[in-house]
Amino acid sequence: VPGAGATVPPASVPLGFLAAGGVGLWAFGLVVWFAADRVVAAPTTSGAVSAVHVGVLAFLTTAVLGAVHQFAPVVGRRPLRSVTGARLTLAGMVAAAWLLSSGFAHGPETLVAAGAVVGSLTVLLAAWNLSGPMAARDGGLPVAGLRLSIGFLVATVAFGVVYAFDRQTGWFLLLPGRVLAHAHLGLLGWLGITYVAVAEKLWPMFLLAHRPRARAGAWAIGLLAAGKPVLAAGLLVAAPPLAWLGGVTVVTGLGCHLVSLVTVVRHRRRPLELLHGFVIASAVFLVVAVGAGAAAAIGDLAPADRARLVAVEVAALLAWLGLAVVGHAHKIVPFIAYTALRARGVATAPSGKPLLFSDLFHPGLARATLAAATTGFAVAVLGILVASPTTLAAGGVAISVSGALATINLASGPRRVSRHDDRRPETDLVPGRTP
């Protein structure tokens, strides 16, 4: 009976990342709750910086790296350079995420420095490992996008390391624009381009959509990759014309991404389902982020109001990526679990019908996850906008609930199928099942 393909890593690799990412989302919600008053007071306080790093590293980066360790070998049709390297990447990413976040929140500064060193070594290891499948010449747009996004990941971490040591040495002032350059490199360069590139492969597949022309995705990746360094440079050296040029380019790229989503939905051959709910809700937050960012850039605002709008933009970008990650996890995890179960000879669901991806999670819990995550992020963004710690904290609680629901649901579904199969009598074999 066929099981996992020759190029993909063992299921425990991507599932380990994704489980850690699920715990990261749960923790992120809690940290937002605990740090709500400080986030609202000033988005650059230690508590706020710690919360953002839990969200970006412990949740988003960990989960996305897991997905990429599965996706790149499938699309590139080449294996990772090292499975052990992938496992070390997971350990390093979890360690870096929590060292940095703890260091920011409570000190001492050596924790931040240690997290930065572990994080940079981890990212270099991941880049080397992923360079195997990403060397594929026929990987198309997704692989091209991943090459760019991994480059941005390395750049983001390089910024982070310098900033981490600057906190101790005081080489230069960590002005808000400089912090923002780092944040945007990570959110739009690394995570954003990864999502846009992966979506160009996954959306047509999951929506069964064949588009006559699919150039919007290529434009999105190209414009994001071209605009992001310019925007970061403009923020870094406080050069408004440069920041504007980069910002407009990036926003145009994000617009192309949304156009791509619209064309996929228009050409779909499947009814809308759970994933599409996540994706569409996610896209709404992207629009909110662009609106908040534009308002912060254009508006004649007091510094505190501008800072709040920028915080809204960052929170909405986290929501855009977060909802997309949780939604796609409801496809990726069942696929990986399905492959592992089939390799063990499990061919049927507890219902006795052929095993499908949809048998590997509870649909009601998944819908509750979508509701909790969407509500949580919306309430959190609103809380920052109206400077209400209570509202922000409520959003954090809902986000945390969504993380717990998603993790429990996606972890328990395959176990349920596996346990049921273990109880099946030896004589009750199905076609294609290994005795």
Next chain:
Amino acid sequence: MTTAGAAEHHRQLAMTALGNVWDPELGLDVVSLGLVYDVRVDGDDIAIDMTLTTPGCPVSEQLPAEAEAAVRAAVPDANVTLRVVWDPPWTPELLSPLALQRLGFNPRS
């Protein structure tokens, strides 16, 4: 049974077996999805041309292997070879009427 009759019998067995291989994402069999392009029988040899909805599909390694295993199980004395082909590329027009109905196909689009 004549040679032609035996070949047709093997072909029917192969098609029936392929009709029990399900795409785990779409919940439809590979025949209804229009993924099976050709089944040729020549003596004890069965050659299958199959495609996938898109190159690099998550089940691109697994589904063809499952299809081949299913035909081998259905016709154990045959030499079964399955080739994944990309030309012509799969399009939704290859979906069977049943598949279109099950997928909630919207004719307006």
